[in-house]
Amino acid sequence: KAGVTQTPRYLIKTRGQQVTLSCSPISGHRSVSWYQQTPGQGLQFLFEYFSETQRNKGNFPGRFSGRQFSNSRSEMNVSTLELGDSALYLCASSPRSSYNEQFFGPGTRLTVL
Amino acid sequence: EDKVVQSPLSLVVHEGDTVTLNCSYEVTNFRSLLWYKQEKKAPTFLFMLTSSGIEKKSGRLSSILDKKELFSILNITATQTGDSAVYLCAVTYLYNAGNMLTFGGGTRLMVKP
Numbered sequence A: 001k002a003g004v005t006q007t008p009r010y011l012i013k014t015r016g017q018q019v020t021l022s023c024s025p026i027s028g029h030r031s032v033s034w035y036q037q038t039p040g041q042g043l044q045f046l047f048e049y050f051s052e053t054q055r056n057k058g059n060f061p062g063r064f065s066g067r068q069f070s071n072s073r074s075e076m077n078v079s080t081l082e083l084g085d086s087a088l089y090l091c092a093s094s095p096r097s098s099y100n101e102q103f104f105g106p107g108t109r110l111t112v113l
Numbered sequence B: 001e002d003k004v005v006q007s008p009l010s011l012v013v014h015e016g017d018t019v020t021l022n023c024s025y026e027v028t029n030f031r032s033l034l035w036y037k038q039e040k041k042a043p044t045f046l047f048m049l050t051s052s053g054i055e056k057k058s059g060r061l062s063s064i065l066d067k068k069e070l071f072s073i074l075n076i077t078a079t080q081t082g083d084s085a086v087y088l089c090a091v092t093y094l095y096n097a098g099n100m101l102t103f104g105g106g107t108r109l110m111v112k113p
Helices: none
Strands: A005-007 A010-013 A019-024 A031-038 A042-050 A053-057 A064-068 A074-078 A087-094 A108-112 B003-007 B010-014 B019-026 B030-038 B044-049 B056-058 B061-066 B071-076 B085-095 B098-103 B107-112
Touching (some): A005 A087, A042 B098, A053 A064, A053 B098, A074 A087, B003 B085, B003 B098, B019 B030, B019 B107, B030 B071, B044 B061, B044 B071, B071 B085
Antiparallel strands (some): A019 A074, A087 A108, B003 B019, B019 B071, B030 B044, B030 B085, B061 B071, B085 B098, B085 B107
16 A cells, blocks of 8 residues: 655745645545644644544644545645744545644755745 | 644664663654664554553563553563664554544664674
8 A cells, every 4th residue: 555645855945935735645644634743843743634624623723724635635725834934744544633643745845044 | 732742752772782762742643653673674564552551562562552651662682783773653543534643752762782
């Protein structure tokens, strides 16, 4: 079974731009969660989607948004990028909305200049 | 504010040593505590703990939860260089009728030959 895939793997943007990251979960998994990892703040929960519905959202501004499609693939969007958005963005999938069964993708490294 | 604190921040040991990593938490509506290992890539799941006093074991790794004192420990015996990684603790809790997850800052373990 193929693992969680994320595209692109690396991205460089400038302040004020927007970015869309993509995550394809393991086949059959319906839950996709997104995380931001930075050296200063560690790993922080962004949001979780299950069957195309956002179930929960972490403490991030409205510039961070996401969606999930009927095939469970998910996208995350960050608008009006700030320098502090530079981070590793990780996506994890699970068959149900259950964090112990999460499988993480390799992440997208976003650099904002 | 809900929080998860790990200690020590970093640890250097020699092969064969035994290490104990700590995770304390303060959350409302606790559901479970998870341990992950993160090398130079995405986190991989180690254990999930929900009940106090029941040890989970996998090879040289074991973990136990104390729900009264609100902490967990992860033990690694007979450490090997391949155990070098960041170990992350996360707590899931009920929030807005769904599960939320908060990570600790991690413990960086280096095992020297």
